Amino acid sequence: MSDYLIKAMAAGGQIRAYAATTAAIVEEARQRHNTSPIASAALGRLLTAGAMMGAMMKTAEEKLTLRINGSGPIGGLTVCADAASQVKGYAKNPQVMLPPTPNGKLDVAGAIGAGVLSVTRDLRMGEPFTGNCILVSGEIAEDLTYYFATSEQTPSSVALGVQMNKNNTVKHAGGFILQLMPDADDGIAEALENKIAALPPVTTLLDQSNTPEDILQLLLGDHSLQILSKTPCAFACDCSKERILAAIAGLQREELAAWIEDQIPVEGVCEFCGEKYQIQPEELRRLFDGKSDA
Numbered sequence: 179m180s181d182y183l184i185k186a187m188a189a190g191g192q193i194r195a196y197a198a199t200t201a202a203i204v205e206e207a208r209q210r211h212n213t214s215p216i217a218s219a220a221l222g223r224l225l226t227a228g229a230m231m232g233a234m235m236k237t238a239e240e241k242l243t244l245r246i247n248g249s250g251p252i253g254g255l256t257v258c259a260d261a262a263s264q265v266k267g268y269a270k271n272p273q274v275m276l277p278p279t280p281n282g283k284l285d286v287a288g289a290i291g292a293g294v295l296s297v298t299r300d301l302r303m304g305e306p307f308t309g310n311c312i313l314v315s316g317e318i319a320e321d322l323t324y325y326f327a328t329s330e331q332t333p334s335s336v337a338l339g340v341q342m343n344k345n346n347t348v349k350h351a352g353g354f355i356l357q358l359m360p361d362a363d364d365g366i367a368e369a370l371e372n373k374i375a376a377l378p379p380v381t382t383l384l385d386q387s388n389t390p391e392d393i394l395q396l397l398l399g400d401h402s403l404q405i406l407s408k409t410p411c412a413f414a415c416d417c418s419k420e421r422i423l424a425a426i427a428g429l430q431r432e433e434l435a436a437w438i439e440d441q442i443p444v445e446g447v448c449e450f451c452g453e454k455y456q457i458q459p460e461e462l463r464r465l466f467d468g469k470s471d472a
């Protein structure tokens with residue numbers, strides 16, 4: 179089971195398309211953060227979007243951060259992606275549980291609540307740029323569709339899905355993003371809307387053994403689909419002991435002094451991947467000395 183992403187175009191470049199299968203990413207996030215089924219679905223959808231939006235970036239150095247801050251019990255989601263579709267992310271309250279919706283689905287919108295989606299693009303030159311928009315549904319795919327239309331002036335269709343096994347591991351995850359370029363004919367938008375409306379949910383398509391290529395073929399087969407690339411995507415975190423130490427170095431002198439006095443190792447945890455780092459009293463002492471020199 180390895181995840182990958184397809185980049186494609188159709189209608190002679192009037193449509194840009196991305197599709198991905200991300201079950202391994204979402205399962206790794208589930209294991210690292212011990213997410214409940216709702217949190218797995220919510221975080222999994224945003225991780226899937228991150229992998230595809232990473233592939234939209236123009237330079238290899240660019241970084242993308244997707245944040246959802248809502249009033250619901252999940253308390254918010256954060257996902258980071260790079261141009262190679264390496265993604266990492268976490269939910270603030272990963273153990274959130276809610277009753278299913280009336281049609282038996284995981285209540286992702288209920289877990290997220292009302293709030294804001296922010297997309298930060300760091301081009302690694304100057305200040306990062308952030309676009310914000312209100313959540314229109316809390317189901318994430320619709321919210322991103324709205325974000326692309328309002329903040330990036332790009333008519334888009336986003337579909338994201340995560341399906342769990344009975345034992346709460348991840349069975350399927352994936353999605354697609356279709357975007358209309360500014361020169362697209364009006365007729366294309368209408369034809370695509372009809373196609374999308376008639377398409378079963380992404381998780382149903384994946385469950386029927388459709389690949390990302392098959393899904394794009396179903397959507398864009400009538401519009402001269404051209405697959406441009408197939409690349410791996412994965413959960414990956416760039417944390418290290420040095421970064422955790424740098425974060426601790428930002429704390430108050432008094433806190434560091436108290437830890438050193440206690441003579442016990444301190445545990446630093448990376449919030450993105452859950453990796454634990456043991457910081458020894460001697461290392462804290464060196465940090466403390468560094469701070470007193472300053």
Ligand SMILES: [Zn+2]
Nearest residue numbers: 415417448451
């Ligand atoms: Zn990490």
